[in-house]
Amino acid sequence: MRPSLLRPADKALRFGGKSILLSPHALLAGCILALIITLLLVFSLTQGALPLTLREVYYQLTHAQAPSSLNQMLFWQMRLPRSVIAIIAGGVLGAAGAVMQSTTRNGLADPSLLGIKEATCLVVWIELLFFPTLSPLWRPISAMIAGLLVTGIVMLLARGTSGSRFILIGIGMSWGLNALLGVILTTLDPKQAQQLMLWMAGSLQHATLQTAQLMVVIALPIVALLLYSCRASTILQLGDATATSLGVTPLPINRLRVIGAVILTALTVSTVGSIGFIGLMAPHLTRRIVSGGQSYLLCGSALVGALLLLLADCVGRLAFAPTQLPAGIIVALLGGPFLFILLWKRATQRQ
Structure with a gap:
């Protein structure tokens, strides 16, 4: 069924010659999600091997200074950075997944399917192994270049960004790069291989506030650009022929959105490691909550x-204490069954 561009529940706010459509239901759902994230953030900051009270958390937030006490070091160097990074990285991956699924018109599309994740890991591994003194600030830049290069090759071979051909070629590229990563792992000594595998599992243990600031600076303009393209993308959901008749050219919009999703994915993988399935699950769960x-x-x-x-x-850090599992492993434990359910539903719908 083709989506409607204007639903009865939408409210139009006009500013001069401009107008914005707002959905009360979507705003309510967004506020509830933001409230849940805030409560979970507070829980994450207070819980751990050394619990902190709400008063201590409030004191640390309002009296920022160079960490000197144990509580200050615990709060500013461990809990706050990893919680903030989790929110930023998860949000970026969710947005990238939504863009990829709408652009390819495939509910199984995920940014990691195009080989972006593997290309980014390959570049970061090379920097860690051969250029250990290189500043971590270079990782997102090199990762985004690698991600765009791989995506460009996939788009060139697929001759576009829509249809199953784009996804299948991306999966093939992903497998090829994954095999190359496996070859590299087998040639390293166990200590180096363990370090790289831990990073690739999506651990947030080494998160810093400087990394969070870098992610925000890079991600914000990209997300703003993707939001600006949403109106044209909504029209494209009506079909290429209809969109063209309404003055929207599909190819430039699709390329712009794919490039934006690639940059966001490469940025996240280069900073927190390989975390999959967020881009797959988030859009499907969102469609259950918000329509539009x-x-x-x-x-x-x-x-x-x-x-x-x-x-x-939170689950990886607290549920198995004192052992900490990387967040990427916990997400994979949820994402595997989620993907199976999606495939099963598609198979039953075709029967």
């Missing part, structure tokens, strides 16, 4: 993605 155009899907997926990764980090 691409802007609602993008914002809702970002909130759901942030909630999923923050929850996964």
